[in-house]
Amino acid sequence: MVIELRAPGVSATPDLALRPWHDDDLGALLDAYRDPVLRRWTRVPVTSPAEGRRWLRRARQDWDEGRRFSFAVLEEQAEGPRLVANVVLKGITPQRPVPEVGYWTASWARGRGVAPRAVTALSRWAFDRLPQVTRLDLLHQVDNVASCRVAQKCGYAFQEVLPARPPFPLDGHRHTLDVG
Numbered sequence: 001m002v003i004e005l006r007a008p009g010v011s012a013t014p015d016l017a018l019r020p021w022h023d024d025d026l027g028a029l030l031d032a033y034r035d036p037v038l039r040r041w042t043r044v045p046v047t048s049p050a051e052g053r054r055w056l057r058r059a060r061q062d063w064d065e066g067r068r069f070s071f072a073v074l075e076e077q078a079e080g081p082r083l084v085a086n087v088v089l090k091g092i093t094p095q096r097p098v099p100e101v102g103y104w105t106a107s108w109a110r111g112r113g114v115a116p117r118a119v120t121a122l123s124r125w126a127f128d129r130l131p132q133v134t135r136l137d138l139l140h141q142v143d144n145v146a147s148c149r150v151a152q153k154c155g156y157a158f159q160e161v162l163p164a165r166p167p168f169p170l171d172g173h174r175h176t177l178d179v180g
């Protein structure tokens with residue numbers, strides 16, 4: 001698929017490239033999912049090559065069906081591009097006018113503003129690509145402070161506390177970003 005978004009680096013950090021996931025991202029996907037923090041905040045388990053291949057197949061099918069757009073986020077490094085994050089636009093149905101963004105950053109790339117830059121690029125792409133979409137949601141559990149910071153850095157305004165929804169046991173925050 002020939003879609004690629006760019007997110008500029010900040011100070012000493014390299015630029016990011018966002019593109020649909022490829023089959024040969026399997027190794028990096030499995031490495032990222034070895035992190036218990038990432039596993040805690042994601043719904044679909046990826047603990048084996050079979051689960052990783054299923055995850056990648058699902059990501060490709062969802063792209064093809066226009067239901068959900070997952071981007072691998074790569075950082076240019078001396079040895080070549082390295083996977084650093086995943087960002088996703090989901091919940092795209094006629095019944096639901098406000099899609100949602102989701103994200104994780106691999107443990108080896110946290111604390112360098114990767115998620116805020118990638119989510120900002122994704123949000124712009126969503127408003128450009130889906131003219132009917134004028135607002136995006138971002139949800140996180142109340143105690144996910146790092147995720148709340150990502151929302152703030154991307155300009156997603158806090159809207160409300162949501163009741164807990166399985167599999168997450170605590171209440172959540174809903175933040176939104178409006179087009180424009």
Ligand SMILES: CC(C)(COP(=O)(O)OP(=O)(O)OC[C@H]1O[C@@H](n2cnc3c(N)ncnc32)[C@H](O)[C@@H]1OP(=O)(O)O)[C@@H](O)C(=O)NCCC(=O)NCCS
Nearest residue numbers: 037038041103104105110111112113114115140146147149
């Ligand atoms: C939330 C998450 C995506 C943030 O990604 P990131 O690329 O590290 O984003 P930032 O660099 O902007 O850091 C955001 C916050 O993470 C925390 N943080 C900073 N360095 C960190 C590090 N090395 N390790 C973990 N968290 C760190 C800080 O609270 C930071 O906020 P600050 O900049 O105000 O200090 C990342 O922590 C993650 O993948 N967590 C697990 C999955 C998850 O929670 N996804 C969101 C579900 S709603």
